[in-house]
Structures are given as structure tokens and as C-alpha cells.
Amino acid sequence: RKEVEQDPGPFNVPEGATVAFNCTYSNSASQSFFWYRQDCRKEPKLLMSVYSSGNEDGRFTAQLNRASQYISLLIRDSKLSDSATYLCVVPNNAGNMLTFGGGTRLMVKP
Amino acid sequence: DADVTQTPRNRITKTGKRIMLECSQTKGHDRMYWYRQDPGLGLRLIYYSFDVKDINKGEISDGYSVSRQAQAKFSLSLESAIPNQTALYFCATSDLPSREQFFGPGTRLTVL
Numbered sequence: 001r002k003e004v005e006q007d008p009g010p011f012n013v014p015e016g017a018t019v020a021f022n023c024t025y026s027n028s029a030s031q032s033f034f035w036y037r038q039d040c041r042k043e044p045k046l047l048m049s050v051y052s053s054g055n056e057d058g059r060f061t062a063q064l065n066r067a068s069q070y071i072s073l074l075i076r077d078s079k080l081s082d083s084a085t086y087l088c089v090v091p092n093n094a095g096n097m098l099t100f101g102g103g104t105r106l107m108v109k110p
Numbered sequence: 111d112a113d114v115t116q117t118p119r120n121r122i123t124k125t126g127k128r129i130m131l132e133c134s135q136t137k138g139h140d141r142m143y144w145y146r147q148d149p150g151l152g153l154r155l156i157y158y159s160f161d162v163k164d165i166n167k168g169e170i171s172d173g174y175s176v177s178r179q180a181q182a183k184f185s186l187s188l189e190s191a192i193p194n195q196t197a198l199y200f201c202a203t204s205d206l207p208s209r210e211q212f213f214g215p216g217t218r219l220t221v222l
Contacts, residue, residue: 008150032208043200043213044153087152091208098204098211100145102152 003027004101006088012107017078021104023088024070027095033071034089035062038103044087048073078108113137116201116214124222129188131217133201141204142184143211144168144176146197153200159184160207191221 005024013019025033032051036044048055050071054063061074071090075082088101114135123129133142141160145153155168159178173195175187188195198218202211 034210041198041216041218043216045213046210049210089210096207097155097158098208100153 003092003099004088004090006101006104008102008104010105010107012109013078014109015078015080017108018074018076019078019106020072020074021086021088021106022070022072023090023101023104024068025088025090026069027091027093028066028069029095030091032091033062033064034098035060035071035073036087036089036100038085038087040084044100047086075106078106080108080110082106083108112215114201114203114212114214116199116217118217119215120218122220122222123191125190125192127191127221129191129219131186131199131201131219133184133186133214135182135184135201135203135212135214137203137205137212138181139203139205139212140181141207142178143202143204144174144184144186145200145202146170146195147200147216148197156186156199188219188221191219193221195219196221 035047037047038044048062050062059076085103085105087103092099117132143158144156157176177185201214204211
């Protein structure tokens, strides 16, 4: 099993829609998880950290399912400006590094 | 001012040339990383450093070398550039191994 797996998408949704991405991970001992946002040809930027069961920040909710080893990112009331690639990030199996998923591309249409 | 800076931001070079990419940070972090990103692919780790003069190979270190002479600076060298090293290169920093990383703006390198 890959350390981090994401559906590459693209997810094409209309403005105002709710969209969710999942990410599976292999390191069952992981304690911290992150979602990064990356705009085209720009650097990844931290969107949310997840240290327990979940985290909510405005329209964005991240949830953690330790039993099934996946984390999800839910975006409510999608905006055009949400169009980007979302990277799932978890510690590697050795626990000394972060491993980045390949990203899920979201395109929000008018 | 940006916390993590990279120079140059764009570089076009020819096969066989030696290239150095520079990264500087003002975050005071001990850990620094170099990644490359290719279109449609995720970030791949080239080298990382947990302290001054500490150097560790990442997933794809062949063809690259690094230098960490100061806490704030981490440079990446391509000794003899080849076309398949054309990519977007990112530097990142963190204060702990499993904590979030902070990225520089990237260097777009084209090897002809």
C-alpha cells in the first residue's frame, strides 16, 4: 500500500456545491495530518492541520478515521477561488518525515 | 517579507552545465528540504537536512548534491544538468519532523 493515496480528479463542481476528497494512508501510528492547497505553478500552502478526530475552519472541514486510515476534506459552498490542487500530507512510516500525496485537483465552475 | 525565499525563480540552462539553486529562511527552523515537482506528479524529496552540515538523501538524490553551511541556507546543485531535470523545485522548512512544512515560492528550471 502506498504511504499516501489520493484520487487525482479533477473534480468539476458548480459554485455553491459541497465537495469532499478522501485520502488513505498506510502508517497506522500517524498522529498528525495536513491538507495543503497548491495553486497552479505556486508553492503548496498549509490549509488545515488535523491532530485528533477532525478540524473545522469556516467552509472547510477535515475529518480523520483512524480505524479505516483515511482523512477527508469537505468544502461547503464552493467558490471559484477554491479551484486548486489539494494535497494530503501524513508522516512517513518511519515517522521522521512528511509524505505528500499526489493531490486532488478541484475545478469550481460558474 | 517572505519567510522562505528561493533564487533564482526561473532558470534556463543547457545540458552539461552546473546549476546551483539557493534557499534561505528566516523562520529559525532547523529542518530544510528540497523537492522537485513534475507536471501531474506529486512532490518528490531530493535531499533533506536536520541541522547545519547534516545531509540526508531523499527519494531521488541521483544527479543532485546539497550544502548546508548555515541554519538559514540550504543550496541544491545539479553538477551536470540533463533535460529530465527540467522541473519545478521547492525548498521547505519545518521545526519538527512531523510538523507542517513551509515552502518557498519555487524555482522553475528548464534544461535544454
